[in-house]
Amino acid sequence: MGIKKSFGSKSVLKDATFRFEKGKIYGLLGRNGAGKTTLFNCLSDELQADEGRAILIEDGQEREILSDDLSYVFSMPILPEFLTGYEYIKFYMDINEDRIDGSKTIDDYFDQMKIDKEDRHRLIKGYSHGMKNKVQMMCFLISRPPIILLDEPLTSFDIVVALEIKKVLREIKHDHIIIFSTHILQLATDLCDEIVILSDGKLEQLDHDMLKSKDFEAKIIEMLKDEGNYD
Amino acid sequence: MINTIKIIFNIMASINANKFLYFLKRIWLIGKVIPDTIYSYLNVKGAISILVYISTQIGKFFGKAIYLLIMVVLPIMGARSLFPNLVGAEFDWAVQILFIMNCLLGSILDSQIFNVTNTKYVCIKYMNMNPRRYVLAALIIKYVPFYIYYLIYFIIAALATGGTIIEVMIFWIAYICFRLLGEALQLYIYDRTEVILCRKNLILIPLAFLAFVAAYLPMYLGLNWTLTNILLHPISLIIYLAIGAISLYYIMAGYKHYQKKLPKTLDTKYMFSEEMKKARGANFADVKLKDKDLEYTNYRQERFDNKKGYSYLNALFFNRHHRLLVKPIYNRLIAVGITFLIGVAIYLINNDLAIIISRLITGRLPIFVFIMYLITVADKACRAMFYNCDISLLRYGFYRKPKTIINNFNIRLIKISIYNIIIGGSICLAVILFNILCGTDWLNLDTLIFLIAIILLAIFFTVHHLFLYYVFQPYTTDLNIKNPFFNVINAVLYLFSWICFQIRTGSVGFVIGILIFTSLYIGVALILVYKLAPKSFRVK
Numbered sequence: 001m002g003i004k005k006s007f008g009s010k011s012v013l014k015d016a017t018f019r020f021e022k023g024k025i026y027g028l029l030g031r032n033g034a035g036k037t038t039l040f041n042c043l044s045d046e047l048q049a050d051e052g053r054a055i056l057i058e059d060g061q062e063r064e065i066l067s068d069d070l071s072y073v074f075s076m077p078i079l080p081e082f083l084t085g086y087e088y089i090k091f092y093m094d095i096n097e098d099r100i101d102g103s104k105t106i107d108d109y110f111d112q113m114k115i116d117k118e119d120r121h122r123l124i125k126g127y128s129h130g131m132k133n134k135v136q137m138m139c140f141l142i143s144r145p146p147i148i149l150l151d152e153p154l155t156s157f158d159i160v161v162a163l164e165i166k167k168v169l170r171e172i173k174h175d176h177i178i179i180f181s182t183h184i185l186q187l188a189t190d191l192c193d194e195i196v197i198l199s200d201g202k203l204e205q206l207d208h209d210m211l212k213s214k215d216f217e218a219k220i221i222e223m224l225k226d227e228g229n230y231d
Numbered sequence: 232m233i234n235t236i237k238i239i240f241n242i243m244a245s246i247n248a249n250k251f252l253y254f255l256k257r258i259w260l261i262g263k264v265i266p267d268t269i270y271s272y273l274n275v276k277g278a279i280s281i282l283v284y285i286s287t288q289i290g291k292f293f294g295k296a297i298y299l300l301i302m303v304v305l306p307i308m309g310a311r312s313l314f315p316n317l318v319g320a321e322f323d324w325a326v327q328i329l330f331i332m333n334c335l336l337g338s339i340l341d342s343q344i345f346n347v348t349n350t351k352y353v354c355i356k357y358m359n360m361n362p363r364r365y366v367l368a369a370l371i372i373k374y375v376p377f378y379i380y381y382l383i384y385f386i387i388a389a390l391a392t393g394g395t396i397i398e399v400m401i402f403w404i405a406y407i408c409f410r411l412l413g414e415a416l417q418l419y420i421y422d423r424t425e426v427i428l429c430r431k432n433l434i435l436i437p438l439a440f441l442a443f444v445a446a447y448l449p450m451y452l453g454l455n456w457t458l459t460n461i462l463l464h465p466i467s468l469i470i471y472l473a474i475g476a477i478s479l480y481y482i483m484a485g486y487k488h489y490q491k492k493l494p495k496t497l498d499t500k501y502m503f504s505e506e507m508k509k510a511r512g513a514n515f516a517d518v519k520l521k522d523k524d525l526e527y528t529n530y531r532q533e534r535f536d537n538k539k540g541y542s543y544l545n546a547l548f549f550n551r552h553h554r555l556l557v558k559p560i561y562n563r564l565i566a567v568g569i570t571f572l573i574g575v576a577i578y579l580i581n582n583d584l585a586i587i588i589s590r591l592i593t594g595r596l597p598i599f600v601f602i603m604y605l606i607t608v609a610d611k612a613c614r615a616m617f618y619n620c621d622i623s624l625l626r627y628g629f630y631r632k633p634k635t636i637i638n639n640f641n642i643r644l645i646k647i648s649i650y651n652i653i654i655g656g657s658i659c660l661a662v663i664l665f666n667i668l669c670g671t672d673w674l675n676l677d678t679l680i681f682l683i684a685i686i687l688l689a690i691f692f693t694v695h696h697l698f699l700y701y702v703f704q705p706y707t708t709d710l711n712i713k714n715p716f717f718n719v720i721n722a723v724l725y726l727f728s729w730i731c732f733q734i735r736t737g738s739v740g741f742v743i744g745i746l747i748f749t750s751l752y753i754g755v756a757l758i759l760v761y762k763l764a765p766k767s768f769r770v771k
Binding site for chain 1 (some may be wrong): 266267268543552619627
């Protein structure tokens with residue numbers, strides 16, 4: 001059964017069903033208020049779905065998704081501001097020590113994310129939006145969970161960093177299911193292997209051939225227009 | 232102008248109606264019946280806003296009666312019963328008191344131009360309404376009913392005490408003119424110095440003190456002299472009118488910088504509405520970290536080298552909260568020390584009294600229940616944990632694992648218990664030292680039970696606040712308190728502690744009751760935390 005979620009009388013997710021596969025980056029497209037963040041919140045157990053649940057199939061075995069299986073990068077990064085970036089990552093590596101790549105040090109991860117040496121030891125409180133997002137992304141590089149959810153993450157990065165992050169995501173995608181919510185069409189077509197549309201509370205995959213077609217944009221807009229969600 | 236007043240009324244109406252419906256929807260059972268679309272029923276909202284306005288005005292009307300009763304009627308009746316020579320001069324005294332308290336002090340304490348309300352914020356900040364037009368309209372909206380209500384009471388008071396209608400009218404005009412002067416003066420001072428007088432407590436408190444002394448002291452010394460004759464003299468009336476006219480001109484036309492300067496004065500810190508304050512996180516204002524809180528860690532970095540995971544996280548947390556959590560402990564220790572020194576002074580001055588106190592002290596456990604309630608640092612610690620740490624980390628699945636929640640709880644329980652036990656221990660030490668000083672026998676069962684009770688109370692109030700925090704987790708991401716049980720349980724405990732304070736003397740039964748109650752509460756609360764917190768400890 002798909003995931004259902006309502007807020008009061010407003011039904012946001014109506015039987016949202018989909019099968020995501022490892023090794024691919026999925027772009028989740030939807031209009032404002034379509035329920036992209038609600039879907040992510042239900043998957044990550046931030047919100048309790050009214051009905052339905054997500055299942056992880058690993059080596060042919062079905063099981064429920066546990067908190068360790070999933071890393072969720074919020075569009076508005078939320079981190080404990082009383083710590084420095086370095087301290088937070090040290091803490092995060094400590095609590096994930098049984099599954100981290102032992103050959104890498106804290107500084108290696110900071111280098112990978114191109115965070116200056118000085119900034120590592122500043123309080124997160126003083127970090128910019130983009131910097132906080134980088135710290136959030138370091139977490140999935142460290143814990144390498146099977147599922148990575150990114151809620152409109154690249155919008156806060158400048159073009160240089162955005163390009164780097166795209167590179168990182170492409171590098172790691174073979175070991176993960178990466179779902180990437182956005183309403184920037186170009187980003188979705190540029191980075192994602194598949195596009196999934198969330199419309200009228202349901203998930204629908206776009207035909208792969210359509211991605212390359214000339215009137216792709218027009219078709220997407222036509223599909224999304226039918227929906228009655230406006231902000 | 233009428234148009235501006237209309238707009239302001241409409242905005243006030245919308246805010247009030249929406250607020251009312253929002254609260255109605257949150258009420259158990261009733262809330263479920265009301266549809267989400269209720270906000271679109273404009274007729275219902277219109278009716279609600281009228282009802283809200285009428286009830287507010289009724290409140291204001293009777294509020295003034297209560298004010299006059301407390302500030303004028305009761306003090307005069309009190310003085311009259313003490314000093315018969317004041318009989319017959321009630322009207323004079325009423326005028327004098329009101330002149331000092333309302334015309335002089337009130338004009339400085341209160342300013343309609345500088346007060347910050349929800350409506351004002353919306354109109355000026357969000358809707359870009361012309362600040363001058365807003366101010367003038369707001370003055371009319373506030374002061375027209377304000378002065379009508381007062382006039383009614385003034386006339387009633389005059390009829391009851393022998394004043395004439397003319398005298399009442401003169402005083403009423405004086406009141407209006409002085410309020411205008413107050414508004415104009417505050418505006419002028421702000422224009423020249425950027426100081427908003429009605430927000431300067433350092434100036435206001437001494438002034439209020441002086442006003443109280445001037446208004447009531449002569450009367451309570453039995454001196455029957457008032458300046459009412461001068462205050463109500465026709466020449467004074469001319470002066471009032473002149474003051475009022477100049478002030479009114481300055482407010483309406485003389486002052487040119489509303490547009491430029493007034494929006495700067497709209498600091499939400501001074502917002503009157505409690506709801507708005509809460510919505511903006513005032514509950515957590517005292518647990519905000521400052522940059523200097525990090526400095527403390529820098530020279531103690533080596534302390535954290537051997538820590539890992541959650542103990543590392545908590546060590547850093549408590550270290551960075553040194554100013555917020557440890558300093559208050561020092562302050563409490565200093566207070567205990569000073570109290571002990573006062574005891575020593577009593578011993579030196581009046582030996583017998585000190586000995587009596589030392590004998591009684593361990594029998595006065597009920598008072599210490601209230602004291603321990605007041606001096607616990609657990610409440611503040613919980614708010615700091617939420618605001619600076621859990622509000623963000625609880626968004627992550629790894630932090631919500633049942634094992635992690637319990638592990639974290641244990642670390643915090645031990646740490647905060649130690650904080651509170653240090654305070655409780657210092658009280659115990661001070662009591663023992665005082666008994667030794669006075670030569671009172673302290674090596675007995677009573678004292679032992681007293682000491683155990685103090686330490687148990689220290690743990691009890693730690694467990695209590697952590698229990699409420701972990702099981703009810705009352706705070707929302709908007710920093711509001713959402714869970715009604717949290718407030719109810721907290722209020723019950725406060726009441727219990729306060730009643731204990733009133734009992735003053737504690738029998739053996741009371742002491743044993745406290746021992747059993749606190750032990751049971753600690754046990755039950757811990758079991759509930761271990762059972763419920765893994766599910767309940769979430770950001771709402």
